[in-house]
Amino acid sequence: VQIGSSTWSQVSVSVAGSPSTLGIKTDGTLWAWGLNDAGQLGDGTTTSHSSPVQIGSSSWLAVSEGSSFTIGIKSDGTLWGWGNNSYGQLGDGTSISHSAPAQIGKSSWLAVSAGDSFVLAIKSDGTLWGWGNNIYGQLGDGTTTPRYFPVQIGASVNWSQVSGGVNSSFGITSDGSLWAWGSDNLGQLGDNTTQQRLSPMQIGASQWMLPPTPSYTLTLAKAGSGTGTVTSSPAGISCGSTCSATYTAGTSVVLTAAADTGYGYSWTGCDSSSGAQCTVAMAGNKTVTAAFGLTYTLTVNNSGNGTITSSPSGISCGSACSTPYAAGASVTLTATPNTGYTFSSWSGCDSTSGSECTIAMSSDKSVSAVFKSTNTLTVKTVGAGTALIMSSPAGISCGTTCSYSYVTGTAVTITATPNAGFSLIDWSGCDSRNAFQCIVTMSSDKSVAAVLSQSTDYVSAQSAISAVVAQYPVIFGSASGSVTIGTDTSGVYYVDWFSNGKGILAWTDGYLYYYSGTGWWVSMGITWRSQSDFDKASAGITSFYNQYASLFGSPSGGITSGSTTTGAYYVEWFTNGSAIVAWADGYMYYIYGGNTYSFDMPWKTLSTDDKATQAINTAYTQNVSYYGTPSGGIVKTSTANGAYYVQVFVNGTGILAWTDGYLYYYSGGSWVSLGTAWNTSTAYDKASKMINYYSSLYTYSLGMAYGNIIGGTTSSGTSYSQWFMSGSAIIAWTDGKMYYYAGSGSFVSLGGKWQ
Numbered sequence: 001v002q003i004g005s006s007t008w009s010q011v012s013v014s015v016a017g018s019p020s021t022l023g024i025k026t027d028g029t030l031w032a033w034g035l036n037d038a039g040q041l042g043d044g045t046t047t048s049h050s051s052p053v054q055i056g057s058s059s060w061l062a063v064s065e066g067s068s069f070t071i072g073i074k075s076d077g078t079l080w081g082w083g084n085n086s087y088g089q090l091g092d093g094t095s096i097s098h099s100a101p102a103q104i105g106k107s108s109w110l111a112v113s114a115g116d117s118f119v120l121a122i123k124s125d126g127t128l129w130g131w132g133n134n135i136y137g138q139l140g141d142g143t144t145t146p147r148y149f150p151v152q153i154g155a156s157v158n159w160s161q162v163s164g165g166v167n168s169s170f171g172i173t174s175d176g177s178l179w180a181w182g183s184d185n186l187g188q189l190g191d192n193t194t195q196q197r198l199s200p201m202q203i204g205a206s207q208w209m210l211p212p213t214p215s216y217t218l219t220l221a222k223a224g225s226g227t228g229t230v231t232s233s234p235a236g237i238s239c240g241s242t243c244s245a246t247y248t249a250g251t252s253v254v255l256t257a258a259a260d261t262g263y264g265y266s267w268t269g270c271d272s273s274s275g276a277q278c279t280v281a282m283a284g285n286k287t288v289t290a291a292f293g294l295t296y297t298l299t300v301n302n303s304g305n306g307t308i309t310s311s312p313s314g315i316s317c318g319s320a321c322s323t324p325y326a327a328g329a330s331v332t333l334t335a336t337p338n339t340g341y342t343f344s345s346w347s348g349c350d351s352t353s354g355s356e357c358t359i360a361m362s363s364d365k366s367v368s369a370v371f372k373s374t375n376t377l378t379v380k381t382v383g384a385g386t387a388l389i390m391s392s393p394a395g396i397s398c399g400t401t402c403s404y405s406y407v408t409g410t411a412v413t414i415t416a417t418p419n420a421g422f423s424l425i426d427w428s429g430c431d432s433r434n435a436f437q438c439i440v441t442m443s444s445d446k447s448v449a450a451v452l453s454q455s456t457d458y459v460s461a462q463s464a465i466s467a468v469v470a471q472y473p474v475i476f477g478s479a480s481g482s483v484t485i486g487t488d489t490s491g492v493y494y495v496d497w498f499s500n501g502k503g504i505l506a507w508t509d510g511y512l513y514y515y516s517g518t519g520w521w522v523s524m525g526i527t528w529r530s531q532s533d534f535d536k537a538s539a540g541i542t543s544f545y546n547q548y549a550s551l552f553g554s555p556s557g558g559i560t561s562g563s564t565t566t567g568a569y570y571v572e573w574f575t576n577g578s579a580i581v582a583w584a585d586g587y588m589y590y591i592y593g594g595n596t597y598s599f600d601m602p603w604k605t606l607s608t609d610d611k612a613t614q615a616i617n618t619a620y621t622q623n624v625s626y627y628g629t630p631s632g633g634i635v636k637t638s639t640a641n642g643a644y645y646v647q648v649f650v651n652g653t654g655i656l657a658w659t660d661g662y663l664y665y666y667s668g669g670s671w672v673s674l675g676t677a678w679n680t681s682t683a684y685d686k687a688s689k690m691i692n693y694y695s696s697l698y699t700y701s702l703g704m705a706y707g708n709i710i711g712g713t714t715s716s717g718t719s720y721s722q723w724f725m726s727g728s729a730i731i732a733w734t735d736g737k738m739y740y741y742a743g744s745g746s747f748v749s750l751g752g753k754w755q
Helices: 457-471 533-547 608-622 683-697
Strands: 008-013 020-025 030-034 049-054 060-065 069-074 079-083 098-103 109-114 118-123 128-132 147-152 159-164 168-173 178-182 197-202 215-223 228-233 244-248 252-259 263-268 272-274 277-281 286-302 306-311 320-326 330-337 341-347 351-353 356-360 365-383 387-392 401-407 411-418 422-428 432-434 437-441 446-454 484-488 491-497 503-506 511-515 522-527 560-564 567-573 579-582 587-592 595-602 635-639 642-648 654-657 662-667 670-677 705-714 717-724 729-732 737-741 748-753
Touching (some): 020 060, 069 109, 252 263, 252 286, 286 306, 330 365, 365 387, 422 491, 457 491, 533 587, 595 705, 608 642, 608 670, 683 705, 683 717
Parallel strands (some): 008 060
Antiparallel strands (some): 020 030, 069 079, 109 118, 128 147, 159 168, 168 178, 215 244, 272 277, 411 437, 432 437, 503 511, 511 522, 662 670, 737 748
16 A cells, blocks of 8 residues: 655665664655654654654655664764664664664764664775674674674775675675675575675675666755855756756755845755855755845954854854844844853843844844853852852852852852751851851852851750740740741841740840740840850840930941950941940940940950950050060969969060959069959949849749840949839949839839949
């Protein structure tokens, strides 16, 4: 029965009788039908077909089917294979099967024949090659070794035809002689024996007729309102006058268009085209159209460090180039940066989309592309645990290791959010830090690491929150979930919400805060983990700001640190020019109206070592010219009466923090008192001791503390107070006595004294 109404130039069925078929139509297209259990039809599936289906869109010259696999030659001379590959018969160096055509090497091929599980093929230079199963020597390479890549058979360069059988092979050379090799168990080699042959052996001395080579007609059609000529190589077409010619099958014909002045050209029907040239492989009768029409010039200016290509082709350059396009043509330019650069911007386009620029050729057009250098940022985590690492600008987003290229000079901020149970303890490779963020400026390739550790903070926060709830069950009621984790630029925090809308927050500064259900977080004055100096200073600054927000206004940036010879300090400035300072002496100050005032409240508890070191350094800075250059550091010595500290200097002088709590300096062979105390209890210490005492006596009526104990100055002296959520307060007044304030009315004396 006739299969369809098309005209065909070639058909192939399996040498082993596999029920599948492939054929090439006279237009060069490849079609297949039948069994497809190994992907031998080449349509990308293993689904069988009962009628022809087209395989791809390429133009084909030859096709040959083996046992559940297929080998074909495209019109451009490239060799392709698909289907079963258990013996390496696809020639790609593996035994992996393919359900779609995969190219075999880069050579140009003339003829191919598939045997049962092996392949023989002739290159365009006349050499013979084989690969696949070789158990009977059917490849002809003198061995029985299977081959997974094509191997050359002998050194002859005059092969014209080859055919592979089940386990035997045959070929004809250009002089008409016949050759055979492989299995001969039934005398199939024709050498009057049944002897297996591992290399080609000539069969008789006769001359064998080669099959006639078909010829096909190439027709050139001209279109458009413009004029021009087309010529061919090999010669035959000169149109102009002669616009068709006949060529031997397999001939590659190159057509060249020459447009008259003011006109351009475009091709249709080519197997491939490049500028003025159109290439056609003669696998059947072909028609090609050359359209001549009005053109405009597109000029591309490139800043360098990348290439610009176009569709339709014509533009392909790394600096400046131009080409004419037909009037009305739509040209899409694509920018591809060189290694170490990124595409930045277009100008002159009608529209853009990322690295693509589209131009409608309604006139001469000029387009510019800008590329910028890049540097690669690599970010990873080290230590125990995992974290989500993000960047701003975007680019980095990963949990372990990732990298991204940024434009040179870009400032990138990296944030690490540890997963539950882990914490960020350090960064490495940063140019600078902003609390728990890492900042790098991309002046070169950079590598940054987030250092993680197993976190005990979650357990500590949970324990501290549970203790508060146990102490004040009436206030909080029942929890509406478990303690959850969040992140801020200052670090990781933990929060527990309750069914009545209230909450407890374990903030990044190491303190617990309270949410009333309607108001903002208020410090409870309770620590939930050990604190760094930054934590302590932040808590002190935040506490004062929350209580006197109207005085300071809006924060201007975050809390920053600095250092003096007496130690580190921390400060937060506000938009009205005021500031709160946690000074190196361990006390809080505020700056307002150009003047500095003391809160008379410590932001950290100084150890004996800290007090001695601060006092000695202060005395030294007040009279540097006398003491000169220090000789070594401050030395601590323990005695039965306590520890003392001494700093000696190169000129023989020294400063001593003695066990009696006072400073001395060394002069003329003896120690002389400076009259400065370095280890005495402060007024704040005394007031805090009594306030905490009364707070513990009246916990039930006072409720939770609001903020920290703070100092205040009046005309009669300095007082200290602790306020509570109930609106009441306990006050250490300037007269040295303790008072209670119930929230309204007058102050009531508690009868105790604090100094």
